[in-house]
Structures are given as structure tokens and as C-alpha cells.
Amino acid sequence: MIEFPVPGTGRVAVVVPAPGTGPGYWAGAPSAGHAADGSLLIAYRLRTPGRRGASVVVATSQDGERLVTVATLDRERFGAESLERPALVRLDHGWRMYVSCATPHSKHWRIDVLDVDDPGRFGEATPRTVFPGDEHVGVKDPVIRRAGGLWHAWVCCHPLDDAGEEDRMTTAYATSREGLEWTWHGEVLAGRAGRWDARGARVTSVLPDGRASYDGRASKQENFSERTGIAMPAHRSRLSAGEGEPVGNVRYLDLVPAGAGGFLAFYERPRDDGSHELCMERFAGR
Numbered sequence: 001m002i003e004f005p006v007p008g009t010g011r012v013a014v015v016v017p018a019p020g021t022g023p024g025y026w027a028g029a030p031s032a033g034h035a036a037d038g039s040l041l042i043a044y045r046l047r048t049p050g051r052r053g054a055s056v057v058v059a060t061s062q063d064g065e066r067l068v069t070v071a072t073l074d075r076e077r078f079g080a081e082s083l084e085r086p087a088l089v090r091l092d093h094g095w096r097m098y099v100s101c102a103t104p105h106s107k108h109w110r111i112d113v114l115d116v117d118d119p120g121r122f123g124e125a126t127p128r129t130v131f132p133g134d135e136h137v138g139v140k141d142p143v144i145r146r147a148g149g150l151w152h153a154w155v156c157c158h159p160l161d162d163a164g165e166e167d168r169m170t171t172a173y174a175t176s177r178e179g180l181e182w183t184w185h186g187e188v189l190a191g192r193a194g195r196w197d198a199r200g201a202r203v204t205s206v207l208p209d210g211r212a213s214y215d216g217r218a219s220k221q222e223n224f225s226e227r228t229g230i231a232m233p234a235h236r237s238r239l240s241a242g243e244g245e246p247v248g249n250v251r252y253l254d255l256v257p258a259g260a261g262g263f264l265a266f267y268e269r270p271r272d273d274g275s276h277e278l279c280m281e282r283f284a285g286r
Contacts, residue, residue, distance in 0.1 A: 004211060004230055005255055005263045005283040007248035013065045015266075016044060016057075018275035024049035026276040028268025029085035029141070029252045031097075032064075036090075040064055040256070041119055042266065043086040043097060044278050051075075053082025056099060058122050064264045064280045071122040073099070078112055078127055081105070085141040085252055089151075089179065095119050096179065099127065100140035107166040109138035109158065113180065130180050136161055141252075143203055144179065151179040154188070154203040154212070167223045169200030171214065173237050189214060189231055189239040196246055197229060203239070204228070205255040212239055213253045216246065225270065226251040250279070261285030 016027040029045040040061045047053050055074045059067035075083045080101035087098040094117040101110050111131035116122050131153075133139040141156040153174045158166050171189040174182040189212075191197045197216025206212045210233030215226035227246035231239035250267040258264050262285035269279045 002209075002261050002285075004207075004213075004247075005265050005281075006230075007228060007250045007253060007265060007267055007269075007281060010265070010281040010283045012279055012281045014277050015042075015061075015065055015067055015280045016278035018271060018277045019046055019048055021273050021275055022049075023274030025274075026268065027278045028276050030254050030266040030268070030278055031086050031088045032254055032256045032264070032266050033088045033090050034256065035060075040264075041088055041090075041095065042067060043088050044266075045083055045085060047082075053080070053084055053102065056083050056086050056097075058097070058119055060119065064266075064282075070120040073123060075101075079104070084109070087142045087144045089144050089146060091115070093117060095122075097122060098130070098142050098144060100142070102140075103138075107138060107158065107160055108133055108135075109140040111139055111142055111155070131155060131182065138166070141202055141204075143206055145206060146179075147208070151176040151182075152206075153182060154206060156202040157187075165220070167199065167220055169202050171201055171203040171239075185237055188237055189241065191216060192241060195241075196227070197241060199223075201229075201231075201241065202226070203231070204251070204253045207255065208257075209233075213255065214239075214241070215251045215253075216241075228253050228267070258282070259285065 026047040032042045058071040078101045081104040082102040084100035112127035114125040138158040143154040173188040176182045202215040228248040230242045234240040253267040256264045263283040265281040
């Protein structure tokens with residue numbers, strides 16, 4: 001079994017600086033994947049205090065460090081109060097992106113999808129809702145993988161039935177034949193009472209062997225300050241949180257295979273001034 005790529009143990013590069021100084025200036029919540037020619041496609045969220053979840057930016061890169069923007073999707077395109085983590089999936093001919101959208105004047109979230117033949121056309125594509133959520137749960141921040149003839153989704157779920165407590169989160173698992181109509185298989189990871197992840201657990205990346213990274217926090221007061229832990233595959237698609245403390249003070253970790261057992265890691269890292277920056281880290285294969 002390969003060693004899990006732990007944030008902060010490789011060579012770190014800041015690829016998108018925080019959009020300003022101070023709390024609420026965030027660049028991060030990334031999703032990345034390889035194009036057919038070996039280049040990278042990266043999508044991430046930008047936010048400022050004046051424009052919560054203002055936009056999702058799509059960029060290409062040859063090395064994971066130098067990004068070239070090809071599309072910017074503002075929250076108004078989706079009729080959303082905020083956008084959060086997207087999920088990129090390469091299609092047989094083009095790309096699909098799932099976008100997390102906040103319903104205005106509520107705590108509800110849904111997930112829309114865009115299909116394009118070229119990533120530069122994401123700004124023109126018409127969104128359609130594929131994970132609507134409902135009056136009891138908001139859904140966001142999906143991790144989507146294609147494997148074994150199926151589409152697999154790990155979706156962050158926020159319960160809405162207890163006013164003021166909507167920041168709590170669990171992860172549910174779903175499958176699909178085409179990535180549009182989904183069958184839910186229930187909760188697969190949740191927080192643990194009295195532990196560092198007591199307030200919730202959000203899967204952020206899943207390796208081919210079933211191991212996963214996830215965001216967690218201990219309390220309501222730590223909302224937006226999640227840390228990264230590791231979970232192991234367990235019975236019936238469930239995940240089992242690892243023992244001990246979190247492995248990194250980052251969130252939204254995405255892991256992209258880089259050949260010979262290596263990985264590129266993209267994640268959102270907090271700065272001392274309260275802003276967040278988008279980082280990339282290289283892990284060599286063994």
C-alpha cells in the first residue's frame with residue numbers, strides 16, 4: 001500500500017494567492033484532473049467578505065503551479081447566493097463540472113452540473129440540477145469518480161431541521177450509470193462525539209484503494225476552519241475515520257495521480273491573517 005499523501009510533507013507551492021488580506025478572503029475548494037494530453041484542469045472557488053462564494057474559476061496548467069484561466073462562473077449564473085467546491089470529471093469527449101450552489105435566503109444547498117466539449121466553454125454552458133437536496137438536507141462539495149463502469153459520488157450533507165445548527169455535516173454515498181440520475185446508498189462517514197471531528201465529516205478525495213481524506217471540526221465555532229483527516233474503507237462502502245489527530249491544518253484536499261505512484265495535492269490553506277490561499281504539493285512515487 002502506498003503512503004497516504006499527507007499535506008505539508010511535500011514541496012508546497014502557492015498557486016492562487018488569497019484575493020485579499022484578512023478573514024473572508026478565500027481562494028480554494030479545488031478540484032483537479034488530467035486532460036487527455038496530460039495537462040491539468042483545475043477549478044476553484046473565490047470569495048471576498050463583500051461577495052460570499054463569488055465565483056468558480058476554471059484554469060489549465062502544464063505543471064500544476066502556473067495556472068491559465070479559461071472560464072469564470074459567477075454565482076449569479078446559477079441564481080445562487082454563494083458557490084462552493086466544484087467537482088471536475090473528464091468525459092469521453094469533453095468535461096463535466098458539478099457546482100455547489102446556495103439557495104438565497106436559506107441554509108439550503110443544491111448541486112448543478114455543466115457539460116462542455118472544451119473547458120473554455122464552461123462560461124456558456126447551461127446548468128441543470130442533479131442533486132437537489134430537499135427541505136430536510138442541503139447537499140454540496142461533491143467528490144465524483146468514474147470506476148468499474150459506474151459513477152461514484154461522496155456528497156457532503158447538512159441537516160436543516162434544527163435552526164442554527166445547519167453547519168453540521170456528514171458524507172453520503174451515491175452511484176449512477178451516467179452521472180446524472182443517482183441512487184443513494186446512505187451515510188458513509190460522520191463525526192465522532194468528543195473527538196476533533198465531532199461536528200462533522202466531509203469527504204474531500206478518494207484514492208483508488210478506497211482510502212479517503214476528509215474535513216472535520218470539533219465545534220460550531222470552528223466552521224470554516226476544518227482540518228484534514230484520513231479515513232479507511234470499511235463494510236458496505238462505509239468509511240472508518242483514522243485514530244489520532246488530524247494530519248493537516250488544511251481543507252478541501254484533492255489528490256490527483258501523477259504517475260509511478262505519485263500524486264499532486266491541491267488544497268485550501270489558512271494564513272495567519274485569516275485569509276485562505278490555494279496550494280499545490282508534489283508527492284513523488286516510490
